[in-house]
Amino acid sequence: xxxxxxxxxxxxxxxxxxxxxxxxxxxxxxxxxxxxxxxxxxxxxxxxxxxxxxxxxxxxxxxxxxxxxxxxxxxxxxxxxxxxxxxxxxxxxxxxxxxxxxxxxxxxxxxxxxxxxxxxxxxxxxxxxxxxxxxxxxxxxxxxxxxxxxxxxxxxxx
Amino acid sequence: xxxxxxxxxxxxxxxxxxxxxxxxxxxxxxxxxxxxxxxxxxxxxxxxxxxxxxxxxxxxxxxxxxxxxxxxxxxxxxxxxxxxxxxxxxxxxxxxxxxxxxxxxxxxxxxxxxxxxxxxxxxxxxxxxxxxx
Numbered sequence: 040x041x042x043x044x045x046x047x048x049x050x051x052x053x054x055x056x057x058x059x060x061x062x063x064x065x066x067x068x069x070x071x072x073x074x075x076x077x078x079x080x081x082x083x084x085x086x087x088x089x090x091x092x093x094x095x096x097x098x099x100x101x102x103x104x105x106x107x108x109x110x111x112x113x114x115x116x117x118x119x120x121x122x123x124x125x126x127x128x129x130x131x132x133x134x135x136x137x138x139x140x141x142x143x144x145x146x147x148x149x150x151x152x153x154x155x156x157x158x159x160x161x162x163x164x165x166x167x168x169x170x171x172x173x174x175x176x177x178x179x180x181x182x183x184x185x186x187x188x189x190x191x192x193x194x195x196x197x
Numbered sequence: 198x199x200x201x202x203x204x205x206x207x208x209x210x211x212x213x214x215x216x217x218x219x220x221x222x223x224x225x226x227x228x229x230x231x232x233x234x235x236x237x238x239x240x241x242x243x244x245x246x247x248x249x250x251x252x253x254x255x256x257x258x259x260x261x262x263x264x265x266x267x268x269x270x271x272x273x274x275x276x277x278x279x280x281x282x283x284x285x286x287x288x289x290x291x292x293x294x295x296x297x298x299x300x301x302x303x304x305x306x307x308x309x310x311x312x313x314x315x316x317x318x319x320x321x322x323x324x325x326x327x328x329x330x
Contacts (some may be wrong), residue, residue: 043329053307056307056309057213057307108209108212108213109209109212120209121208123207124209126207127207127209128208130207130256130285130306131285131306131307132287133285134285134305134306134307135285137286137288138286138287138288139275141288143243143288143290144289144290145288146286146288146289146291147231147288147291148286149256149285149286150286151206151256151258156309169294178284190263191252
């Protein structure tokens with residue numbers, strides 16, 4: 040078990056239970072396609088260490104998540120609803136991960152999710168990026184900050 | 198008749214919680230769920246109409262869940278209402294802190310009927326046969 044495993048478990052369990060879609064960790068690396076419309080959802084970790092979790096996904100997948108969760112048709116989906124769904128997904132994934140990384144006697148705090156279009160940036164050195172597939176559509180979950188690995192090491196996960 | 202207030206800034210989370218409540222209490226006489234997007238809005242609505250149960254998220258703008266919980270437990274008119282906190286920032290330390298503030302129970306997201314059912318059972322003194330599944 041390592042930090043990547045914890046992130047994968049938190050992501051798979053959250054998205055599958057909320058969207059009723061099969062999700063797997065991808066074994067390939069999809070090159071960045073600048074023509075694909077992608078959304079980015081960010082949430083800050085405020086305590087016990089500063090960090091950030093980011094979900095990057097194609098807009099069409101975000102709409103599919105929303106349709107599944109609300110059982111709605113394309114015409115009924117609004118941008119506001121899609122943003123709300125994505126914010127809640129990232130909120131839950133980050134909460135599940137942090138619960139595994141923070142000692143039981145310590146409190147952790149998250150910020151509120153921020154959602155917008157994705158802009159490609161070269162990943163910083165202290166980041167962990169994982170690619171997933173939801174019905175053959177790739178999406179990514181990325182952690183920024185040293186605190187995640189340091190907390191994992193302190194917890195002594197086996 | 199049972200009236201339940203669901204407080205969460207995410208419409209998606211409110212929808213999930215409402216579905217769970219409706220599934221759990223499907224065989225009950227009548228269940229009415231009210232919704233609020235933050236603690237301040239919820240407090241205003243609860244002062245007008247105190248419900249039988251309040252389900253609150255912690256991480257909300259305007260007034261967060263912990264502040265709402267303090268207000269509810271500090272109000273003679275509302276202090277009797279059981280409050281279940283449903284949060285993504287759940288761990289034993291947080292749970293202890295919230296129970297000291299007066300939370301009836303603390304549950305982690307994502308919420309599911311099986312997770313919420315035993316707590317609702319206790320709040321309303323329902324027997325397993327009273328549930329719809």
